Amino acid sequence: MTEPSSPAIRALLIAPHISRQSTGEGFVAFKWAEALSSKLALTVLALQSPTHDPLQDQLPEAKVVTWPDPKILVGKRFRAMVKPDWFFFAAKVKGYLAKNPEAFDIGHQIMPLAPRYASPFRHFKMPYVIGPLGGSLPTPAGFKSEMGKPVWYTRLRALDDLRLRFDPGLRQSYSGAALVAGVAPYVEEKLRSIPLQRYENILELGIDTLPELSPKPATGAGLKLLHVGRGVRTKGLREVIRAMAQLKDLSDISLTSAGEGEEIAFCKQEAARLGVADRVRFLGLIPRAEVDELYKEADIFVFPSFREPTGGVLYEAMGWGLPIIAAATGGPNWIVDDTTGLKVPVETPEQLARDVAEAIRTLATDPELRRSMGDAGRAKLAKEGFWDQKAAALVGHYRSVLGRSDGSPEDEK
Incomplete structure (x- = not known):
């Protein structure tokens, strides 16, 4: 007699910007969501850009909930770095979870990349993952004389280490996470002042295909x-x-x-x-x-x-x-x-x-x-590097956090 399979993991993925029509973080978040949607009962919360295709159409295998992208009249570079819309988005996520407190097995704040945004998940008992986190790297001292005068808001990076040491919301977000992921080992060092439950290196990059190659000349001439x-x-x-x-x-x-x-x-x-x-x-x-x-x-x-x-x-x-x-x-x-x-x-x-x-x-x-x-x-x-491989490995981390048998296909769709 065949044993009944376990139900699929009910995962909630949040990121303010998720779209195949985005660049940078928004596109990477989309690739994660796309790969995960075939392996889990996935719900995605995001902001909907008025110039992009509806996110539900982009992610047909997931349940998608979006809110209109707020019109914040600031420069593109400022918005990309400071992300003033995060606070609007985090409030929406908090309100959504307050109405659906038992709807999910696990949450995952997959973006923003920078470790400077307190998570709305910290207000709830649901186990959650944050990351991959990255950034907040200092300019090497020997290069500062050649850096020129920075734009004022880029100086905010200098506050990251102080916030990781003293900001209660940020510290609670990371200490309360069942898993914090970083893009490379330097991130764990960045978070050394916070007692993490678990840390893993998970590179946020992925590929769909490997290109076909042409033979290269064996000589060094004309390199x-x-x-x-x-x-x-x-x-x-x-x-x-x-x-x-x-x-x-x-x-x-x-x-x-x-x-x-x-x-x-x-x-x-x-x-x-x-x-x-x-x-x-x-x-x-x-x-x-x-x-x-x-x-x-x-x-x-x-x-x-x-x-x-x-x-x-x-x-x-x-x-x-x-x-x-x-x-x-x-x-x-x-x-x-x-x-x-x-x-x-x-x-x-x-x-x-x-x-x-x-x-x-x-x-x-x-x-x-x-x-x-x-x-x-x-x-x-x-x-x-393939997205399907990366999503399967991430599902393994979810199972581990939830105490389910790692590597079993039973929790997949």
Whole structure:
């Protein structure tokens, strides 16, 4: 006689912005929700953008409850960082849960990424998960003289550590969580002043497919370096330009930059000053398909971002079989290992440029190392990067929190 299967886990996923038409956190939250909706009895609470398709249409396998996105008249960058709509959203979630206190087995606040938003779940007895959390990384002391004058609201990052130590709502949110997830080990260190019940590293990035590759030349001649990212100082493009100037004996190596921002103008001036302007292309903001072509054509991905919470472009580059040069800090220090790339310490701009140049030279003169690192990156993504795999692992964490048998398919739909 067949034993009756257990009912599916009733999970509540909350994030203010969830949409396949979003970028950044909103899109990542959508990918999590989409992958989880086939494995659980999933309910999603979010804000509905008036310019996006209805979220229920985007997530047909989930129950979706949305509220209109409030019209907060602030700059796009300010809203992305400070998230003033979180407080409106959290109040809506609290009201919804007050009316449905027994409706769910587990809650999950999957976004915002930054560890600075108290959770509405802390007011209820339901077990809950927060994360993956990331960010709040400081600027290395040796780089502060080159950072320029920050926009006033970016200085709010400096309050994160104080709030984690003294903000009662934030501390209660994390200490009360059955599980807090971080994008990399540095997050656990950030939360060291709070007595957590359980902590796990769960990278928030994922992939749908691995692209097909074209053969790369075995010689180091004409090697193509690629940097993809917003044109801001922390992405380390300035150090790559300076590294190029230290590789003039390898004059057939070129660099392409894809991304726009205030840093690009400075990097153009730096390339001209150092005499490498003829070896560097600045493409600015380009369509996604053109970025993929750059990955396809490149030989080495150089991304020494020194205040990077995760690094989605690293996943992209690894998917295209590129060896990585990254900074040994933040998210890249977790994503990139010794089999997939070369990591360089971050102390001063001069040191970082020098070490990036050495790493480029190492890979440029060793085609077998480039190939093996590229292969290892793709293997890493194939093993742990697909969204279905990541959702299955997350469901395993839910089961563990709830005391159900981990790895059993009984709790799935």
